[in-house]
Amino acid sequence: MGSIVFARVDDRLIHGEIMVEWAPRIKPTTILIIDNVLAADKMMQNVYTMAAPPGIRVKVMDVETASEEWRKNRFGQEQDRIFILFKTISMAKEVIEGGLPIKELNIGSIGKRGKDIKKVTATIAMDENDARMLLDLEKDWKNVEIYFQTMPGQKKLSRSYILEKYFPDLNSVTETNL
Amino acid sequence: MSKMKIRANMKEGGLVSIVIVTHGDFGRALLKSVEFILGKQKNVFTIGIKQDDNIEVLKAKLEKILERNKREGNETIVFVDLFGASPFNITLSLLKNYDVKCLTGVNMPMLIQLLMSRESRENCDINKLTEEACKAGIEGIKELDISSLKLTKEGEIK
Numbered sequence: 001m002g003s004i005v006f007a008r009v010d011d012r013l014i015h016g017e018i019m020v021e022w023a024p025r026i027k028p029t030t031i032l033i034i035d036n037v038l039a040a041d042k043m044m045q046n047v048y049t050m051a052a053p054p055g056i057r058v059k060v061m062d063v064e065t066a067s068e069e070w071r072k073n074r075f076g077q078e079q080d081r082i083f084i085l086f087k088t089i090s091m092a093k094e095v096i097e098g099g100l101p102i103k104e105l106n107i108g109s110i111g112k113r114g115k116d117i118k119k120v121t122a123t124i125a126m127d128e129n130d131a132r133m134l135l136d137l138e139k140d141w142k143n144v145e146i147y148f149q150t151m152p153g154q155k156k157l158s159r160s161y162i163l164e165k166y167f168p169d170l171n172s173v174t175e176t177n178l
Numbered sequence: 179m180s181k182m183k184i185r186a187n188m189k190e191g192g193l194v195s196i197v198i199v200t201h202g203d204f205g206r207a208l209l210k211s212v213e214f215i216l217g218k219q220k221n222v223f224t225i226g227i228k229q230d231d232n233i234e235v236l237k238a239k240l241e242k243i244l245e246r247n248k249r250e251g252n253e254t255i256v257f258v259d260l261f262g263a264s265p266f267n268i269t270l271s272l273l274k275n276y277d278v279k280c281l282t283g284v285n286m287p288m289l290i291q292l293l294m295s296r297e298s299r300e301n302c303d304i305n306k307l308t309e310e311a312c313k314a315g316i317e318g319i320k321e322l323d324i325s326s327l328k329l330t331k332e333g334e335i336k
Contacts, residue, residue, distance in 0.1 A: 011233060012264050014262065015263045015264040016201060016260055016263035019260075019262055019263065044271055047271065051261060051270075109229075111231055111232035111233055111234075112231075112232050113234070119230065122229055123229045125230065
């Protein structure tokens with residue numbers, strides 16, 4: 001069985017930062033992109049697998065296939081080190097709720113898109129829906145540590161720090177509901 | 179680049195269109211530096227990706243240029259900085275709809291070569307243009323030290 005060594009939300013998926021900074025540190029044997037949209041797009045799948053960093057295999061699966069593969073063979077051989085990439089927080093949430101044993105979730109990069117989006121770090125923009133999903137995740141999946149960090153050299157910012165700072169109303173609402 | 183500027187450039191016609199897609203200001207600066215040597219260039223566009231940019235917006239920007247070139251009947255060559263990085267991912271995602279060439283690892287020698295050879299009539303075959311540009315890009319990289327110079331022990335030229 002393989003082991004999940006890193007899980008990250010990054011809407012650029014495999015790009016310069018991943019190739020140059022993260023992959024050499026994490027040393028994965030496989031980068032597994034779990035994304036329902038990409039899993040249906042053969043052309044872009046091909047782009048990512050063709051441009052895989054040297055010595056690393058790139059796989060793309062939808063949520064269902066990923067859960068199934070994990071149940072069946074734990075993503076491969078014993079020595080396999082799996083680096084999971086998600087394009088969105090919602091995809092990560094779906095996968096964690098599906099039972100994949102992700103202990104740490106790195107929120108790395110989410111570009112600005114549309115209105116009502118708050119820039120919470122230099123490279124991460126979230127709306128209230130994203131924030132709510134992160135809150136739910138930590139509530140229901142207590143052993144998943146969620147943190148914000150774009151590059152390996154940067155300080156990790158905790159989920160609670162970011163949410164309290166940028167989505168204070170959301171926090172208090174949830175607390176009174178508890 | 180503004181709509182009007184794109185339109186003005188397109189009027190030149192005939193020339194193979196070049197788009198340089200890079201991280202940050204690299205592409206813009208590269209073009210400026212090349213123009214330092216070759217003079218002002220027509221029908222060259224640059225797109226720079228910033229850290230907090232939305233990839234879809236940049237993709238739309240590139241697509242707009244490719245669409246216009248297609249409509250005007252101009253061939254396009256897209257240069258990107260890194261194989262496998264975001265500028266590369268964006269460009270390749272558009273290859274399904276646009277018949278363009280993508281060259282990775284853009285550097286000054288390859289850009290200069292392409293800009294020079296696209297001007298001359300006999301080199302108008304796009305495959306030949308890209309082949310020459312890649313060759314120039316690779317040949318422009320050399321490692322040198324004192325032993326590369328043909329000198330005598332006394333430091334004089336042999």
